[in-house]
Amino acid sequence: xxxxxxxxxxxxxxxxxxxxxxxxxxxxxxxxxxxxxxxxxxxxxxxxxxxxxxxxxxxxxxxxxxxxxxxxxxxxxxxxxxxxxxxxxxxxxxxxxxxxxxxxxxxxxxxxxxxxxxxxxxxxxxxxxxxxxxxxxxxxxxxxxxxxxxxxxxxxxxxxxxxxxxxxxxxxxxxxxxxxxxxxxxxxxxxxxxxxxxxxxxxxxxxxxxxxxxxxxxxxxxxxxxxxxxxxxxxxxxxxxxxxxxxxxxxxxxxxxxxxxxxxxxxxxxxxxxxxxxxxxxxxxxxxxxxxxxxxxxxxxxxxxxxxxxxxxxxxxxxxxxxxxxxxxxxxxxxxxxxxxxxxxxxxxxxxxxxxxxxxxxxxxxxxxxxxxxxxxxxxxxxxxxxxxxxxx
Amino acid sequence: xxxxxxxxxxxxxxxxxxxxxxxxxxxxxxxxxxxxxxxxxxxxxxxxxxxxxxxxxxxxxxxxxxxxxxxxxxxxxxxxxxxxxxxxxxxxxxxxxxxxxxxxxxxxxxxxxxxxxxxxxxxxxxxxxxxxxxxxxxxxxxxxxxxxxxxxxxxxxxx
Ligand SMILES: Cc1ncc(COP(=O)(O)O)c(C=O)c1O
Numbered sequence: 001x002x003x004x005x006x007x008x009x010x011x012x013x014x015x016x017x018x019x020x021x022x023x024x025x026x027x028x029x030x031x032x033x034x035x036x037x038x039x040x041x042x043x044x045x046x047x048x049x050x051x052x053x054x055x056x057x058x059x060x061x062x063x064x065x066x067x068x069x070x071x072x073x074x075x076x077x078x079x080x081x082x083x084x085x086x087x088x089x090x091x092x093x094x095x096x097x098x099x100x101x102x103x104x105x106x107x108x109x110x111x112x113x114x115x116x117x118x119x120x121x122x123x124x125x126x127x128x129x130x131x132x133x134x135x136x137x138x139x140x141x142x143x144x145x146x147x148x149x150x151x152x153x154x155x156x157x158x159x160x161x162x163x164x165x166x167x168x169x170x171x172x173x174x175x176x177x178x179x180x181x182x183x184x185x186x187x188x189x190x191x192x193x194x195x196x197x198x199x200x201x202x203x204x205x206x207x208x209x210x211x212x213x214x215x216x217x218x219x220x221x222x223x224x225x226x227x228x229x230x231x232x233x234x235x236x237x238x239x240x241x242x243x244x245x246x247x248x249x250x251x252x253x254x255x256x257x258x259x260x261x262x263x264x265x266x267x268x269x270x271x272x273x274x275x276x277x278x279x280x281x282x283x284x285x286x287x288x289x290x291x292x293x294x295x296x297x298x299x300x301x302x303x304x305x306x307x308x309x310x311x312x313x314x315x316x317x318x319x320x321x322x323x324x325x326x327x328x329x330x331x332x333x334x335x336x337x338x339x340x341x342x343x344x345x346x347x348x349x350x351x352x353x354x355x356x357x358x359x360x361x362x363x364x365x366x367x368x369x370x371x372x373x374x375x376x377x378x379x380x381x382x383x384x385x386x387x388x389x390x391x392x393x
Numbered sequence: 394x395x396x397x398x399x400x401x402x403x404x405x406x407x408x409x410x411x412x413x414x415x416x417x418x419x420x421x422x423x424x425x426x427x428x429x430x431x432x433x434x435x436x437x438x439x440x441x442x443x444x445x446x447x448x449x450x451x452x453x454x455x456x457x458x459x460x461x462x463x464x465x466x467x468x469x470x471x472x473x474x475x476x477x478x479x480x481x482x483x484x485x486x487x488x489x490x491x492x493x494x495x496x497x498x499x500x501x502x503x504x505x506x507x508x509x510x511x512x513x514x515x516x517x518x519x520x521x522x523x524x525x526x527x528x529x530x531x532x533x534x535x536x537x538x539x540x541x542x543x544x545x546x547x548x549x550x551x552x
Contacts, residue, residue, distance in 0.1 A: 025401040042550035132552045181552075303400070303415035310414040353550060376404070380411060 007219070020136045020170070024359030028343070032353045039378045039385075042353040043183060046245035046326070048300075051293040054244060054282050061281035068277060072254070072269040073261075075280045078369025081287040082253055089213075092225040092236070098258040101265055102275045102283075106211045106252040107133065107199040107266070109237040113207050113254060114141040117235075122172040127158045128361025129329075131181045135287070138175075152331065155320045156185035160194045172207045174198070176224070179212035182360045182369035183329040184305075184322020189222045196227045207235045211252070212325040214243035214294050217302045218322045225255065232257050235264075240279075242325075243294055244286045249279040297348040300327050304372040304379055306392040312370075315390055326373045329357065330386040333366045335393050343368060350385040397426055398435070405439040424490060443540045453500050454483075454528040457510065458492040460521040471492060472519050479508045492524070503527070 010018075025042075032038055049055075061067075072081060079096035086092045086100075094100050103109040110133065118124070120142040126134045128147045135145040148166050150156040158176060176195070178187045187195070199206045208224040239252030243308045252275075254264060286293075305321075305328065312319040312330045319330035332342045339356035347353050357364030372379060400412060413420045429434040445452070451519045461472050469487055473494060478518070484497040500506035510525050531539045 025550060025552050028549065032549045038549060040549045043547050044551045045547055047545065047547070227488070299396070299399075303396070306417045307411060307414040310417070355550060376407075376411075376415075 007233060014138055015326075016142065017228055020139050023132050023136075025132055025355060028353070028355060030358065031344075032347065033353065037348070038351050038353050039374075039382045040353040041374060041379075041382055042355045043373055044327075045247045045373060046242060046297065047247040047373045047375060048297050050245050050249070050282075051286075051290060053289060054246065054285050057285035058249075058278050058282040061278045066277050066281050070102075070266060070274045070277050070280060072274055073100065074275055075277075075284070078280050078284050078287075081284055082255075084289055086225065086255060086314055089221070090223040090225040091379065092223070092228075092231075092255070095234075095258070099255055099261050101254050101261050101268060102280060103239075103252045103268065104255060104272055104275050105241060105250045106237050106239040106242055107126070108252075108272060109239070109252050109254045110134075110137050110175075110207070110209065110219040111140075111266075112264040112267040112271075113144060113235045113237065113256075114175075115267055116260065120144040121170065122273070123168060123170040124173045124175055125163060125166055125171055125204070126175040127162075127177075129156070129180075129182050129357055129364035130360055131177055132360060134175060134177075141161070141206050143173070144170070147361060147363075149361075150185065151184070151363070152318075152320065152367075155181040155322075156180060156195075156296060156329065157187055157191055158195065159191075160198045163195075163198055167202050167204075171202060171204060173207060175207045175227055176252070177211075179210075179216055179322075179324025181212065181325055181359065182325045182327050182364065183367075185326045186216060186219060186323040187222050188219070190223055192222045192227060195224070195280050196230045199230060199233060203216040205233050205235065206230060207237070209237050211237070211239050212242050213238060215298055215326060216324040217298070217305065219382075233259060238281050240286055244290055245280065245293075245297065246279075246286065249276070249282055251279040251283050252364055301372060304374075304376060305334070307376070308370060308372050308379060308383070312386075315383075315387055317390075326371055328370050329364075329367050330370065331367050335390065337393070339365055339368055346386070346389055352382045352385050395426070397423065397428070401427075401436070401439075409468075423472060430545070442534060442537055446539065451502070453503055453506050455498050455500075455506050456528065457496040457498060457514070458488075458524040458525045458526075459494040460492045460517045461494060462521055463493075464519070472517070474526075476514070476517070479509070479513060481506070481513075 003101055041149060079100045082100050083094055083096040087095050114137055118141045123144045123146045124138045125146050125148055127150050128316055138145040145168050148162050210223055213221055224234055235254055235256040237254045240246040240249060274378060308328045309319050309321050317329055317330040339358050342356050343356040355369045357367030357369055397508060409420045409423045413423045453530060463469050481500060482496050483499055486495045488495050512525055514520060515523050528551045
């Protein structure tokens with residue numbers, strides 16, 4: 001007799017997938033969704049409308065019949081524009097014919113990059129707290145996720161000291177994301193140099209997810225793509241979601257040396273064919289005429305960030321000044337509550353949703369992620385409720 | 394432009410305390426800067442933007458195109474200045490193109506506006522012609538859409 005109590009459908013699910021826990025964010029989402037009139041600081045996407053000229057371009061694209069597959073790599077015009085963009089933004093040279101691949105968001109880029117390079121059992125170093133998809137995507141590619149902690153004392157920047165503690169002969173990839181979701185941390189120039197030395201020393205491939213790079217407020221943008229000595233071991237990825245508020249267009253790209261691009265392309269061509277054509281047309285427009293949009297949105301995020309950080313610190317919640325993305329990551333340790341308890345009570349008693357830092361990795365415990373991709377009116381109201389809540393504790 | 398002015402243009406009712414936090418400065422500094430702008434005539438006023446369709450407002454608005462004869466010394470300015478004093482005139486601009494002045498005027502009813510044009514404007518020495526267009530509906534005013542609430546359809550929590 002079979003002792004396995006799994007139902008017939010369940011028994012067909014691949015064990016490595018079954019073992020991946022449900023996202024902590026997902027649980028939280030279900031609770032928030034069941035309530036009305038919630039002010040949400042839990043949203044990881046811009047609140048701005050996609051700039052009108054970009055939407056208009058998408059409409060024209062449909063009108064003119066750009067509704068078929070494109071080249072697997074993406075439309076030449078878009079890849080050429082990306083070559084120019086990479087040169088301009090990061091002084092990085094990528095050949096549009098062989099080194100740039102247009103993807104269905106950075107999400108797909110992460111997936112195909114990991115699948116292209118991992119063999120079962122390969123270890124991937126990544127830092128926590130981090131984007132919730134990293135560990136699951138590594139597992140789905142049959143890799144072994146190895147979390148490296150980042151700390152408040154370092155403003156959540158990744159240090160070589162911590163990396164050295166976790167690197168083993170099985171380490172094959174280092175996956176990083178700065179400006180960071182959920183902390184807003186950014187790397188300094190010195191950090192990027194140190195990380196470059198580290199990946200060379202241990203012969204690792206570096207995957208750098210820089211999807212928030214346009215949302216850097218001060219201190220300069222320090223991209224891994226700017227460091228030429230790691231060019232042959234770097235897969236750089238970025239997208240249109242955050243910079244131009246184009247999340248629903250599902251558009252991103254990877255830049256990597258031709259052999260790596262080729263390898264990712266093998267997966268992309270069979271599982272995706274090509275990124276949405278209408279979105280690619282919109283992407284061309286964003287790159288050609290979308291700089292002012294970024295400046296306007298960035299200024300607005302910048303002001304909201306200042307407001308949140310000042311308000312939180314004033315209330316006695318320690319919060320460092322993050323230089324990028326649209327998240328602040330205050331510590332709630334002084335309240336004596338866990339992040340989960342805090343977030344739950346704040347939601348249930350005051351109808352404000354923040355995501356507990358623990359959803360982004362164990363070292364996020366004791367922190368909250370507050371996204372400021374939300375209008376000032378809501379941010380003000382949320383902060384005033386937070387103040388009231390703290391007084392009752 | 395000073396970011397403080399940009400922020401006031403978006404929302405003049407924002408408190409000085411919040412503005413200070415957003416700008417990373419003190420409340421006293423914000424107050425002082427606003428006072429200086431008022432004194433220098435940079436800030437000319439703070440007003441509400443009301444959707445006329447949502448209140449019982451029967452005021453009639455019209456745009457009037459005016460052609461006027463420029464004068465040897467003052468050009469358009471003397472006449473323009475005189476016309477701009479009329480309380481019926483809400484906004485007024487000197488324009489390039491087929492006419493010279495564009496006036497935004499208001500009145501209690503159609504008759505009042507018509508009366509203003511025929512009795513007060515058209516009769517002024519130097520006014521060559523007028524063309525009056527009545528406004529029927531406001532879709533957007535000063536960058537703000539009047540109808541169609543912008544609702545937030547994003548997922549309430551996302552990674
Ligand atoms: C760090 C990070 N990487 C990737 C993504 C996914 O972006 P895309 O919309 O391009 O798939 C997100 C979205 O929240 C993110 O925060």
